[in-house]
Each structure stands twice: as C-alpha cells, then as structure tokens.
Amino acid sequence: MTRAVITVPPHPRRGQVIEIRTLVGHPMETGYRHDNFGRPIPRNIITRFVCTYNGAEICRADFFPAISANPLFTFTTVATESGTLEFTWTGDNDFAHTMSVPIAVE
Amino acid sequence: MSARALVLVALVLAQQAGGADMPLEQRRSGAEFMSAETRAMQEDEAANPATLWLLDGESLWVRKAGRADVSCATCHGDASKSMRGVAARYPAYDTSAARPIDLEQRINACRTGAQQAEPFAFESRDLLALTTYVARQSRGMPITIRENATLAPFIERGRMAFSRRQGQLNMSCAQCHDANWGRKLGGNPIPQAHPTGYPLYRLEWQSVGSLQRRLRNCLAGVRAEAPPYGAPDLVDLELYLMWRARGMPLETPAVRP
Numbered sequence: 001m002t003r004a005v006i007t008v009p010p011h012p013r014r015g016q017v018i019e020i021r022t023l024v025g026h027p028m029e030t031g032y033r034h035d036n037f038g039r040p041i042p043r044n045i046i047t048r049f050v051c052t053y054n055g056a057e058i059c060r061a062d063f064f065p066a067i068s069a070n071p072l073f074t075f076t077t078v079a080t081e082s083g084t085l086e087f088t089w090t091g092d093n094d095f096a097h098t099m100s101v102p103i104a105v106e
Numbered sequence: 107m108s109a110r111a112l113v114l115v116a117l118v119l120a121q122q123a124g125g126a127d128m129p130l131e132q133r134r135s136g137a138e139f140m141s142a143e144t145r146a147m148q149e150d151e152a153a154n155p156a157t158l159w160l161l162d163g164e165s166l167w168v169r170k171a172g173r174a175d176v177s178c179a180t181c182h183g184d185a186s187k188s189m190r191g192v193a194a195r196y197p198a199y200d201t202s203a204a205r206p207i208d209l210e211q212r213i214n215a216c217r218t219g220a221q222q223a224e225p226f227a228f229e230s231r232d233l234l235a236l237t238t239y240v241a242r243q244s245r246g247m248p249i250t251i252r253e254n255a256t257l258a259p260f261i262e263r264g265r266m267a268f269s270r271r272q273g274q275l276n277m278s279c280a281q282c283h284d285a286n287w288g289r290k291l292g293g294n295p296i297p298q299a300h301p302t303g304y305p306l307y308r309l310e311w312q313s314v315g316s317l318q319r320r321l322r323n324c325l326a327g328v329r330a331e332a333p334p335y336g337a338p339d340l341v342d343l344e345l346y347l348m349w350r351a352r353g354m355p356l357e358t359p360a361v362r363p
Contacts, residue, residue, distance in 0.1 A: 001162075003158040003161050003162065005151075005152055005157050005158065005161070007152035021152050021153065023152065023153065023155065023157065023158065025155075025158040027312075028312075068309075068312060069155075069312035069313065070155040070158060070312065072153055072155070
C-alpha cells in the first residue's frame, strides 16, 4: 500500500507564500541495475507528480531514474483561498496514488 | 606537552591496548558526525522517510492476525503508553529463550505466541515497520541496559566479539569505532558505533534497516562471514553496543548517510 505524507502550513494568511512538502513511498527502481543472476531489474519509477489547488494545476514535475527512493518533493505556492489541495503521483506499472489535503486560508 | 595532552595520549594508548570501554563522557551519537542537512531530515517527521514505515507500523499495531485473531493493541492497548521506554531496554533477557533477545525477536515471539501467526521474516517491511513504531515510542528516552548477573555473561560475549579481529582484513570493530572514530574511512567519518537510532533510514540503503543489517554490513566490509539474521552472536553484539551506549537518548527512527 502506498503511503504519502503531506505537510501544508495549518492556517496561512491570504496572499502568504506557503511551502508544501510531499513525501511518498516508492522504490524508484532505476532500470539500470541487475539482480544476483545478472538479469536486468525493470524500471519502476514515478514519472509524474501533479498538484492541483481547487482544481487548478499549480505544480507539475517529471521524475527520472536518478531520483531517490521515497522522494521528498517540496514547492511553494501562494495561499489564495480555502479549499482542497490534490496530489497525484503516476508512474510505471500503472502506479497511481492520489491524496487530498484541505487548506483553510484566514 | 601539557598535562591534558598527556592524559589524551594515555587514553588513546589504553584504547589501542584493547579491552577498555570508551569513557562515558567521550561518547557521541552518530548523528553528530552527519551533515546539518541529514540531521534536519532526521528531526523533521515530514521529511524523514522512516515516517512511511512508522505509518505502516501504526496500522499493523491494530491489525488482527493469526489463529488467535488478536492485534498488538488487544493485549498492549495504546502503544504510546504501553511501549514507552520498552525499546530503550532491549535486547532483554527472555526466560523461554534462556538468553537475551532483541526487539525484532520479541515482536516475533508475540506473533508466534500470543497471535499464533507466522513470524515475520527478518528485514521484512512489516517487521521493520512494527519495530520502528514500537521503538518510536521511546524516542528521547535514555538507553537503560544494566549489566546485572543475568546479562553480564552475554554483554561480555558481545564485548569479546567487538574487540576480536576477524575476516580477511583481520580487523576488529574496536579498531575503527574505539580507536579511530572521528577520522575518515573512504571519505566518510567513522562514528563511534552507538546504536541509538535503530531501526533507522539509511540513505545508502534507500530504506529502513535493522541494527543486525548494519552489523552484517560491517562484517562484510572486513571480509568476514556474517552470522545469519537472529544469530545469538549478533544479538550479543547488539546487547554490548546498547550497553556501551547506556544513558544516551534513543533517536528512533534516525536517518544516517
């Protein structure tokens, strides 16, 4: 089961620049390694991360094999209104994980 | 040469002679040898990747398992109360095993005993998650291994293992971690080998791992044959290391490079 930890400041003021931190559990297998029998280990990574703020996309990132397992991805945005932040990670082997976090702007 | 420098030289000589335990006030957690960035990652649960294992452990704590169909919480209730301080006194003597067992083995004893379930495999995600969750309840508490009559022979065995040269490189643990800590090995600082943060997230492993995994790593590093997971030799060494770190605060889940 996929785990993710999202950190959003609890009570940001309107117009404030806030830092959003996302930690997601994923092996991020590069596809460049071999097992003990010399067989290649197929690539298994997150390829895309998207964050929407009340439905509007505010951050999108492509991930590549050099990114570590369990990637921590941090970005900033402006707290404009109360609502929902939705985070989606998609990747190899039909990997998809979505998580929603409420945000209350004062 | 000042008197202080003379004392230092004497100390170093005493350590190189072997057998002497590290003076308590000289001890440093492995965290003190890390970069500020890695320390910050350890302190911040939102950035510490071991949090993902903690969450798994939290849900395993209340999940019923085995033929007895009971969860950890059925017997032990709220882990933040019942498990507080437990990890700080493990490995502990177990009467049915007639020897000390570590926290992983204690959890598996509950699996096979109270829950009548299959034991978790060593280094499996579930065992690491549950151990991390249990040990997390003791974060910040001092390690409380006491050298009493029951544990003393096992601590002594661990001490012997720590100072015994082994492997193709013919090196002992003490040669690096007692006599040369703070210096560099392959560009990395040599820590004092205090197991204050296990199970911990090692960036090199990209995963949480146990103290036994770390010990087996070191043994492979000196080209020695590592005992299998759960072997008494490894538990004795764990016990000695925890006793050697007595009084130091537990950091579980730590992050190490």
